[in-house]
Amino acid sequence: MTFSPLTPELVVAFEGIVSPAHVLTAQRTEALQYEAYGRDHTEDFHFAPDVVLRPGTTEEVSQIMRLCHEHRVPVTARGAGTGLSGGALPIHNGVVLSMERFNKILHIDERNLQVTSEPGVVTEALQNAVKEVGLFYPPDPASKGSCFLGGNLSQSSGGPKAVKYGTTRDYVLNLQVVLPNGDVIWTGANTLKYATGYNLTQLMVGSEGTLGIITQVVFRLLPYPQHNILMLVPFRQEAQAAEAVSAVFRAGIIPSGMEFMEREAIAWSSDYLKIPLTLPEDITAHLLIELDGQDIEQLYKEAEQVYEVLEKYDVGEILLADTAGQKDDLWKIRRNIGNSVRYNSVYKEEDTVVPRAELPTLLKGVKEIGQRYGFKSVCYGHAGDGNLHVNIIRGTLTDEEWNVGLREPISEIFQLCVKLGGTISGEHGIGLVQKPYMHIALKEANLHLMRGIKQVFDPHGILNPGKIF
Amino acid sequence: MTFSPLTPELVVAFEGIVSPAHVLTAQRTEALQYEAYGRDHTEDFHFAPDVVLRPGTTEEVSQIMRLCHEHRVPVTARGAGTGLSGGALPIHNGVVLSMERFNKILHIDERNLQVTSEPGVVTEALQNAVKEVGLFYPPDPASKGSCFLGGNLSQSSGGPKAVKYGTTRDYVLNLQVVLPNGDVIWTGANTLKYATGYNLTQLMVGSEGTLGIITQVVFRLLPYPQHNILMLVPFRQEAQAAEAVSAVFRAGIIPSGMEFMEREAIAWSSDYLKIPLTLPEDITAHLLIELDGQDIEQLYKEAEQVYEVLEKYDVGEILLADTAGQKDDLWKIRRNIGNSVRYNSVYKEEDTVVPRAELPTLLKGVKEIGQRYGFKSVCYGHAGDGNLHVNIIRGTLTDEEWNVGLREPISEIFQLCVKLGGTISGEHGIGLVQKPYMHIALKEANLHLMRGIKQVFDPHGILNPGKIF
Structure with missing residues (x-):
């Protein structure tokens, strides 16, 4: 795919669409601000955009896309830049389309338990807004305090x-999308059931900005669960922590959180946040288990059942969080593991996922591969869905070891995931950094279909080129 | 699209693949049996296949598809034939690919709460099998006692x-699919989270047999809810029944069933089944409300809350089903409305769907349109998701009125759905009969994308030709 360079005439045309204030170029923008548009949270990558556009309306996005389509200019849409697979990096330069001005919640529909929003709204801001009227938007990535809904949809x-409660995917009813040629469509309807042709809504979700630009989203909502119970369970053997996960589900309980953290993950994060936490010598891993619901007595019953399951394992003293502050602290520790690892070292985060009962085997395999190839990893993640984030720490690895040497062991980790019925990304997407490993998860026939779909939506390949495949 | 006729050589080739016993032609098959392969439950349509094939393995399906792809022979996959939009009708003749021999549940994975099954398993048979080990597969179309999983996936x-609990779509983790050219793929992974390229799994679901042949499916399961409460609530005003639906949700309760039935729907069905039911003169509609969960005391609390909500409406005496037999009877009545309508008259069933709070407006609109155009409709359906089945009764309408005259009022009904934020099919699919109305729900840009996707999967257009668009 060859693209056209960005001409001064195009810059002028963009200024006519979004006004000069929202057309940023390197020449006339403060360096640090401009540089930020070429980064996300993936390792230490940077790619410079030729121009950054900040449209404010669907019509503006449509006009921009029409122009770029016509002139074969690459367009990489950008949310808050918290992605971990390099999805927002403009690796072919061109336009970075920042959606930061699409920051309005348009309509909370209390009658239908739905919300219509622009994609540049911060996830937690949406959660808080709907909570005020007793409603619940469950998806809560670790970066919920800064990430955008649009990024959540893309990945x-x-x-x-x-x-x-499921992922972002499970709450999307309908999307307004600007196609690469500038056409504006709604992908579905604002209904809980939909059987009207191919499901374009679900095709857009997870397509990482390669098929269209999302400009509005309609989510379904739930009644807000009034109560929750949170417990931190220390284990003396990592494998047992992973095993206990499956046992809780088999007892008929579906927790609203079931997080696994290696000793180092929790230690680094509590240090980073300066939240003191007692960590006895013999504890190697923790499970953070949350139960939620409308009835506190029901939750106490469930908590008792969880205790009964845990009794069968070699656990330390279970911490039952009994104030809102304590709960916040525990969740803060969990959510800041990524930040604390980043604070300690550059790292590669592999977003492995397997059927949940295979988690102990995956964890063992990851450690064994690390030992064999001589790298250190900090593991944590959503054990309830078998989604383990493997953070490979750069430490003292050379450029060669980091950039080339790790390909083989990462391939081995992904092969193990696939062998166990899993895949190479659960929630971070493929983007730039997992692209070389797609053939491990998917056959050529699958990739052929995906490339064909891409061609249908984006015949000139201008949207987020160089990602996924 | 022009197709090749079925040659005697091809029939011989098919016999080489699936054995002669599973190659049925009109000449050598009992007439009634053969005729059934040309029908489904949609009005009184019949289209004769040139040949019916009954493969037993994925490899056989692959070989059949490769041959048909090469020779441009239309292939219409068929489940149990209970579809209501004509999806299984071989309107261009050719091959009917009956999946009836794909009738094995392959593996119930109790550790991961998953089941792997062939698509020719009856939905209720799967539900019963997983219930035996305490697990729950929620999707339950009215025809669950006879429909196949493959049909559920297609529609x-x-x-x-x-x-x-959501629809079939929400339980599918992974699909084995034979593509039109004979390639066999798995669309995803056996994991709860998936962010590995475009979501081919969700693209297949609802694609009505036009993109590939599903030969295996992996579903996620839930713990089986141990208890339920069922109540039948009679209303003196239909509109109030529709309004009460939304009020229950706003009170923070999510019932496991929330069914709306017009007086005639429930009367016809109880007559048809010979289950006696007292129907006071002044009752015009019913809601059938089910609550389920693991804790009966919790359910009683919720039932009380439902009663509180209902008190605000003009309801008759609420029937609380207190035996398993009574519950069965009530559900049987609800599930057999379609059959009882079919027993009374040929009918067209429109599968309208809107955001749930718009249901009263939709219902009123349907009746008004019926009065204006002079047809009678019996309405019932899943009020909790705004999914109203509008059964237009043929009665004494002439062929002209039935085949042509109804197009205008049906268009008006669908236009109303779209205006209310809904669409033209919630769960029955487009198939043959809703095809003329697709432009009401979708823009040309949407249809263009769908046609493009079809072309990527099926370049010769041999799979279920003439459906959806």
């Missing part, structure tokens, strides 16, 4: 609550 | 429990 993001 | 089928 099919999950989070701790996915184990009970 | 994205729902059922009463969809209001709480």
